[in-house]
Amino acid sequence: MSMNQKRPFIPLSSDTESKPTPAMRQAIANAEVGDEQRGEDPTVNRLQERVAELLGKEAALWFPGGTMCNFVATKVHTNPADGVIADWMAHIIRAESAGVALSSGVLIEPIMTQSGIFTAEEMRQALHRLKTVSSPYGPPPKLVCVEQTHNFAGGTVWSLDQLKSVSSAACAEGLAIHMDGARLLNACVATGVSPAAYAAQVDSVWIDFTKGLGAPIGAVMAGSRDFIAEAKRYKHVFAGAMRQAGIAAAGCLHALDHHVDRLAEDHANARRLADGLKGLAGIHVMTPEPETNMVYFDPSGIGISHEVFLSQLQSRGVRMGLVRGAIRAVTHLDVSQADIDAAILAVGAIAQSPPESHAPMVSNAGRQGY
Numbered sequence: 001m002s003m004n005q006k007r008p009f010i011p012l013s014s015d016t017e018s019k020p021t022p023a024m025r026q027a028i029a030n031a032e033v034g035d036e037q038r039g040e041d042p043t044v045n046r047l048q049e050r051v052a053e054l055l056g057k058e059a060a061l062w063f064p065g066g067t068m069c070n071f072v073a074t075k076v077h078t079n080p081a082d083g084v085i086a087d088w089m090a091h092i093i094r095a096e097s098a099g100v101a102l103s104s105g106v107l108i109e110p111i112m113t114q115s116g117i118f119t120a121e122e123m124r125q126a127l128h129r130l131k132t133v134s135s136p137y138g139p140p141p142k143l144v145c146v147e148q149t150h151n152f153a154g155g156t157v158w159s160l161d162q163l164k165s166v167s168s169a170a171c172a173e174g175l176a177i178h179m180d181g182a183r184l185l186n187a188c189v190a191t192g193v194s195p196a197a198y199a200a201q202v203d204s205v206w207i208d209f210t211k212g213l214g215a216p217i218g219a220v221m222a223g224s225r226d227f228i229a230e231a232k233r234y235k236h237v238f239a240g241a242m243r244q245a246g247i248a249a250a251g252c253l254h255a256l257d258h259h260v261d262r263l264a265e266d267h268a269n270a271r272r273l274a275d276g277l278k279g280l281a282g283i284h285v286m287t288p289e290p291e292t293n294m295v296y297f298d299p300s301g302i303g304i305s306h307e308v309f310l311s312q313l314q315s316r317g318v319r320m321g322l323v324r325g326a327i328r329a330v331t332h333l334d335v336s337q338a339d340i341d342a343a344i345l346a347v348g349a350i351a352q353s354p355p356e357s358h359a360p361m362v363s364n365a366g367r368q369g370y
């Protein structure tokens with residue numbers, strides 16, 4: 001629990017609910033700062049070097065948030081009316097208000113998967129749909145996007161082999177490959193694969209500091225020196241240049257030092273939650289073996305709507321979210337093992353109470369960030 005703020009509920013709706021810890025606030029308070037737009041913020045510069053090294057790339061660039069990284073990467077890798085290939089449930093398609101349509105003017109060819117992880121063959125089929133079906137009238141394919149971990153598929157992880165296979169197929173077809181690595185470090189902690197090993201398979205990659213890493217602001221994108229130079233230009237075009245951003249970057253540096261290894265606790269808590277929910281009548285756990293920090297489940301068997309379930313849950317002191325027509329719970333550094341046990345009890349109590357007692361009580365339950 002951060003500072004002395006009273007917590008209205010156990011915050012399981014998203015790992016974006018994580019708040020800066022007292023130690024992180026201390027690091028933020030002590031940050032050395034300068035003008036980020038002029039490249040003069042020493043804390044931002046240190047963070048960029050740190051992330052470039054972590055990801056084994058030539059350079060890295062600070063951003064106010066991850067959505068802008070996806071927009072800028074797409075802009076750098078494509079021209080207007082080009083084709084982009086991504087999983088059909090990718091964040092870039094489902095949760096960024098069609099921003100790449102506005103900012104890059106691209107058309108996305110979706111690949112339908114269950115897991116969010118597609119094969120080289122599925123990628124080639126998507127390419128075939130773009131290129132060959134109506135050739136020469138289809139959009140020229142330029143870019144493949146992968147999401148690590150895959151949010152709306154349940155926090156699923158690309159193995160290094162799966163990524164290598166898609167990466168070499170993309171390279172053979174002359175396509176650039178971009179990783180939305182919002183939760184790349186969750187994948188690394190879950191698999192033991194190094195961030196640089198994953199990053200070596202893609203042309204551009206970013207990590208988010210505002211998810212399980214617990215910082216209030218910031219994402220950093222890495223790539224070749226040329227890519228980052230172009231990215232810098234479009235960051236400015238998209239109004240992402242900042243001033244004393246070291247205030248925020250100090251929180252990110254603190255997170256790299258203190259909040260990476262502990263992601264394993266979040267993964268253990270997600271497994272504990274899934275295990276606890278599996279035993280409850282009326283609950284179907286869609287991620288019975290969570291790979292990282294997300295649990296998706298369907299409480300329809302209780303006989304109430306998802307909205308009513310969420311408001312009941314919140315009135316019992318637990319907030320989860322409605323994502324993709326299911327209930328999503330996401331673990332993070334502000335959720336303890338005891339919180340998980342309390343959440344299981346709360347769901348169990350709803351599952352056991354008679355349906356007529358299920359009146360909605362909280363009107364905004366389920367609204368959340370991703």
Ligand SMILES: *Cc1c(COP(=O)(O)O)cnc(C)c1O
Pocket residue numbers: 064065066067068091092147149150151180182183208210218219370
């Ligand atoms: C949160 C998220 C983003 C967007 O990042 P912001 O920092 O919130 O802008 C992009 N992709 C995925 C997979 C995410 O979970």
